[in-house]
Amino acid sequence: MVKTGISYSSLGSPDGTLPAPQEVARHAEQSGLDSLWASDHLATGAPFLESTVALAAAAGSTTRLEVGFGVLQLALRRLSWAAKQIGSLHALAPGRLHLGVGLGGVPADEWQAAGVPVAERARRTDAALRALPSLLTGRTTELPDLPGASVTLAPAVPVPPVWIGGGSPAALRRAATLGDGWLPAAITPEGVAEGLATLAELSGAAGRPVPRVTVTVFAALDGHLGGLSQDALVDVLHGQFGFPRELADAVAVSGPPELIAERIAAYAAAGAEHVVVCPIGGAWELQIELLGKARGLIA
Template sequence: MAVLGIGVILPGVTVQHRQRLDLRQAARHAEDAGLDGVWHGDHLATGAPALDVTVALATAAAATSRIRVGASVFVPAIRPLAWAAKQIAGLRHVCDERLVLGVGSGGGPGQWAAAGVPYGERGPRTDTALELLPRLLAGERVRLPGEPGEPHVQLAPAVPMPPVWVGNASPAAIRRAARFGDGWFPSLIGVRQVAEGAARLAELAAAHDRPVPRIAVGATGAVGKEADLPGRADIAAGIAGAYGRPVEEVMDLPLTGEPARVADRLAAYADAGVRDVVVGVAGGDWREQCDRLAEARALLQ
């Protein structure tokens, strides 16, 4: 079994306030626990309090020295492309080689309406972003879509393009990952679906004469004694409600139980070709959850 990297989603604003935990403390705790990455989502207008992803990740990077810093996931297509490139370039500059850029086209119609971007344009705009971002970050002079004349947009300082992990499990996302991505980064999917997606990903990557992208999976759970934490059924009900999926379809997705049990679940993902798992904490003390995830990680070595 390949070594599996384990990352954790940084605590949201509500959890930070409730548990007296700021982002600097959280990032340092995850690093000291031995985890491999800290991650933060990109939420414009969800109704819940959320920090800007670039601010959160820059804070986490400044407070740590080793751990990977990742966007889970950045949505470039809700921004003017040059502005998205400038934000990514700034993150790459302060995070150096630790930055991983998860990229997606989700967030629901409300987020796109808040950004003033038609929801139906999310796919083409994401493809355009993935095609042009490497050139923009490299400091090339680029003509943006719909602009006549000679290329005129040139950003500085130039930085290397960070690894791009394309989010979502949809057929379109797998095609996008095979064409543009260094990784495929679906969330809340089972082992069988990962294996099926991996086979399709390899086929499409070969057609583009590209290396097969790395596979990472986003997960959620609460590790420890189930009497003290939200159980699998409760977490599954939350997933079903949030994403409009049948409860029975998602019942096996939460990572719950003692670290040894969670390690077995993670090992099954690794056997299906997964190289990284990024876990959102679904309950309990965030710091303790990092420690328990680190225990599960140690059992995989």
């Protein structure tokens, strides 16, 4: 059965307040959801909790719920510290961590504040992904972002599933050669099937298994209860996220649990094993409860 998760980072209120990740995680677990995911940014201009802190709080307040980075911007951090944070999360929630990794957006303030040239983000990400398994499993590892330096981290932990975010050809190559899975967003079920076909070719050429797929989708789960209509949801995705209207209409869904379940099932049929929903608008408690109902409708 396809797993269903919720994006914590999209649950902010119009007044700029954020619900506590502990409360959101407990409610998600009680509602039957499988996972909670957090986005990773330094400065977006909006209230935003640091991703490892949010996920630690979520993991520590639940017993079953999986937690995931959706996605971690490895290039913004010193790799040694990022590995320590990832390893600590894995130790706190054994077998429940998903490591989504991506290049992230390109707001100049964010990269300048981190002291990282935007032009280096792809190279730094690839180098970090190559070194990360050695760091997490407790081997002495040379640090690609600090030439001449090495470190041995403890406790050693298994490497969590690594999901590569993005839909570009470079992201697909990264997923096929350096990841365990692919984590696209704003993509149709048909796009998932096409991406999987490309991944099969790329991973086969590299002698690696075909990556698994987790998809991030946008939804107004309370659209039938006076929340955002489909047209209003498209307006939000176009105005706030910059999606072309045609794309926004194709990848977003507003409606009751039955319609949400139908869309999740379509992604599963295309090859996704996990669907993460980013609720847009509405009270977060209700959004989670409605998503839990949708999950219960999926065969």
